[in-house]
Amino acid sequence: MSTYDLGIVGAGPAGMTAALTALALGLSVVVVDEQQRPGGQIFRQPPASRSPIPKGVAGYPWGQSLVADAEASSGRDGIRWCLGATALGVLEDDAGLELIVRQAARTERVGVRRLLVATGAMDLPVAFPGWTLPGVVTAGGMQTMLKAQQVLMARNVVLTGGHPLLLLVAGLILDAGGDIAEIALPRSRASLRDLPRAVGALPGHLGVLANAAATAAKLARSRVPVRRGAIVTAARGDGRVEEVDVAALRADNTIDPEQAPRTVPADGVVLGYGFQPATDLARQAGCGLRWDSPAGGWVIAHDDDLRTTVPNIFVAGEPAGVAGADQARAEGRLAALMVAASVRGDDGVADNDVESARRDVRRARRFASVVQRLFEPPRETLTDLARGDTTVCRCEAVTRDDVEVAIEANPFLSSTNALKLECRTGMGPCQGRYCELTTAGLLARGRDMSMEQVGPLNAQFPIRPATVGEIGRMAEPE
Amino acid sequence: MPDSSRVARPGGDRFEIAVDGQPAAAYDGDTLAAAMVAAGITRFHSGVDDSPRMVLCNMGTCFECTVTVDEVPLQRACLIAARPGMVVTTESAR
Numbered sequence: 001m002s003t004y005d006l007g008i009v010g011a012g013p014a015g016m017t018a019a020l021t022a023l024a025l026g027l028s029v030v031v032v033d034e035q036q037r038p039g040g041q042i043f044r045q046p047p048a049s050r051s052p053i054p055k056g057v058a059g060y061p062w063g064q065s066l067v068a069d070a071e072a073s074s075g076r077d078g079i080r081w082c083l084g085a086t087a088l089g090v091l092e093d094d095a096g097l098e099l100i101v102r103q104a105a106r107t108e109r110v111g112v113r114r115l116l117v118a119t120g121a122m123d124l125p126v127a128f129p130g131w132t133l134p135g136v137v138t139a140g141g142m143q144t145m146l147k148a149q150q151v152l153m154a155r156n157v158v159l160t161g162g163h164p165l166l167l168l169v170a171g172l173i174l175d176a177g178g179d180i181a182e183i184a185l186p187r188s189r190a191s192l193r194d195l196p197r198a199v200g201a202l203p204g205h206l207g208v209l210a211n212a213a214a215t216a217a218k219l220a221r222s223r224v225p226v227r228r229g230a231i232v233t234a235a236r237g238d239g240r241v242e243e244v245d246v247a248a249l250r251a252d253n254t255i256d257p258e259q260a261p262r263t264v265p266a267d268g269v270v271l272g273y274g275f276q277p278a279t280d281l282a283r284q285a286g287c288g289l290r291w292d293s294p295a296g297g298w299v300i301a302h303d304d305d306l307r308t309t310v311p312n313i314f315v316a317g318e319p320a321g322v323a324g325a326d327q328a329r330a331e332g333r334l335a336a337l338m339v340a341a342s343v344r345g346d347d348g349v350a351d352n353d354v355e356s357a358r359r360d361v362r363r364a365r366r367f368a369s370v371v372q373r374l375f376e377p378p379r380e381t382l383t384d385l386a387r388g389d390t391t392v393c394r395c396e397a398v399t400r401d402d403v404e405v406a407i408e409a410n411p412f413l414s415s416t417n418a419l420k421l422e423c424r425t426g427m428g429p430c431q432g433r434y435c436e437l438t439t440a441g442l443l444a445r446g447r448d449m450s451m452e453q454v455g456p457l458n459a460q461f462p463i464r465p466a467t468v469g470e471i472g473r474m475a476e477p478e
Numbered sequence: 479m480p481d482s483s484r485v486a487r488p489g490g491d492r493f494e495i496a497v498d499g500q501p502a503a504a505y506d507g508d509t510l511a512a513a514m515v516a517a518g519i520t521r522f523h524s525g526v527d528d529s530p531r532m533v534l535c536n537m538g539t540c541f542e543c544t545v546t547v548d549e550v551p552l553q554r555a556c557l558i559a560a561r562p563g564m565v566v567t568t569e570s571a572r
Contacts, residue, residue, distance in 0.1 A: 034538045034557055041537055047507035047559070050489050084557070105550075122539045134520040134532030141536035149512035150485040153533065176485040239530055240520045278539070395541065397527035429541040429552065465541075465552055 004030040007099045007112030009087045012040020013325045014317030015118035016070040017332030023079050025340045032082045038070040044144045089461035090285045107474040114312050114339045117282045121275035121318035125434040127392045128385035129234040135241030139169045139272030146172050154268020158244045160232035162188040166272030171215035181266040184230035184246045253378040273377045277319040283459035291451045294372035295321030298456045306335045323368030330360040383441035393435040395428020407446040416440040429465050432457045493562035504560035511543045511555035523569040
């Protein structure tokens with residue numbers, strides 16, 4: 001079994017930056033990512049055989065050169081890129097940490113002295129009637145299918161959610177020749193009109209907002225109906241989305257029961273409510289979590305130097321709190337310096353480098369916290385979009401009624417984990433990533449408890465479905 | 479209509495895959511999910527409630543695009559490249 005100084009899971013801005021920083025410091029590095037090329041979701045690359053996406057994509061001028069540097073490093077000694085590969089989990093024994101990596105049909109144990117969790121984020125899932133219908137797609141899903149594959153998953157869509165990414169996706173859809181039936185925006189602390197001002201207040205930062213502001217102008221020119229204080233409450237259709245309900249929201253972002261929703265013909269719904277950190281690998285490794293709603297929900301607890309609560313495991317980027325690519329890049333560098341210092345002793349890393357990295361993280365964080373507060377999703381309203389017969393756990397087809405019956409029938413049931421055992425929500429292949437917040441929200445409300453009290457779901461090895469054969473072969477010594 | 483969801487003419491070579499025994503066009507550089515969407519397929523698998531499911535996240539987290547590929551079940555179509563002669567079976571409820 002080969003052993004590396006640093007194992008990194010996730011090849012987005014944080015993972016790529018950490019890998020190149022650690023490599024430059026002379027550490028041996030292995031990077032694992034499920035995509036075929038580095039970049040992560042934000043800089044998701046088309047296949048090598050197709051033309052590259054333009055420089056400065058998503059408003060981050062450093063993005064393409066970081067991806068290019070990452071790809072150029074792949075032949076060098078001291079770094080191994082395991083792409084198209086899945087980290088099934090992390091195990092620990094007397095010898096240290098082991099990453100279990102599956103690449104195609106081969107499952108491998110990879111020794112790592114330190115582990116960096118740079119697993120990014122996923123679109124915030126929101127359960128509503130009809131959300132399992134084909135044609136319902138996340139903003140990230142619509143965007144990556146367009147950017148990396150140039151395929152439009154629906155021709156005439158309703159977009160809903162309050163995150164600026166939604167507007168970027170709207171612009172991509174129009175550019176691709178798709179139609180937008182309507183954009184339904186719940187109230188956020190920032191309105192579309194605030195976006196240009198927010199950008200002006202934050203010089204040198206966040207191209208996402210700048211692009212969103214430009215897109216808002218494009219939408220106005222295209223006469224796309226943009227409804228503020230509105231939300232998609234249902235999708236219906238035979239075999240795929242055919243019509244969508246849009247309801248008005250009151251000033252406090254709750255649905256007005258007096259007002260019947262309007263029905264809009266559409267073949268797709270794009271959900272852009274924001275992001276939640278991808279924390280399953282860290283959970284499985286035993287890292288502590290912290291509830292931070294503006295930062296995306298459950299984030300991996302960490303200190304100022306990005307150490308998690310488990311020795312030798314560090315975190316960078318969105319799993320430490322969804323804060324965007326600038327902060328992910330800054331944290332990736334700091335984490336790599338901290339890893340180098342911990343592997344080699346403090347003498348191995350220049351104090352100046354550490355100080356400048358800490359400064360970059362602090363600067364990025366100040367900005368990110370503003371954005372987080374502006375675009376925090378209205379969680380209570382989102383939990384209530386699910387009706388009694390709405391599927392909340394897509395994998396096991398568990399409805400909101402099923403969950404609430406389990407809560408009522410078991411008065412001493414008070415944790416999300418216990419609820420999972422009681423009604424199977426979260427037991428399918430997605431491992432609870434898509435139902436956790438809905439079911440935890442229902443339990444917290446039913447018991448008058450906080451999210452901290454009901455807690456997150458545990459994650460078990462393997463964190464992605466694997467066959468018994470794959471696990472068995474992995475256990476054999478090489 | 480198949481292929482109408484493609485925004486641009488794909489640069490790569492055209493080839494065929496089989497989905498539930500029917501030929502479908504794919505191009506070098508397509509993920510399997512992209513090729514299936516472009517072929518007009520909307521039921522990638524069926525949920526345990528037998529409802530049709532299709533790509534939701536396109537990044538490997540939701541498992542709604544899972545299909546059987548060359549007899550290997552539960553493959554995420556969004557993460558794997560389409561290859562000539564691939565035999566794809568849409569999965570049904572467990």
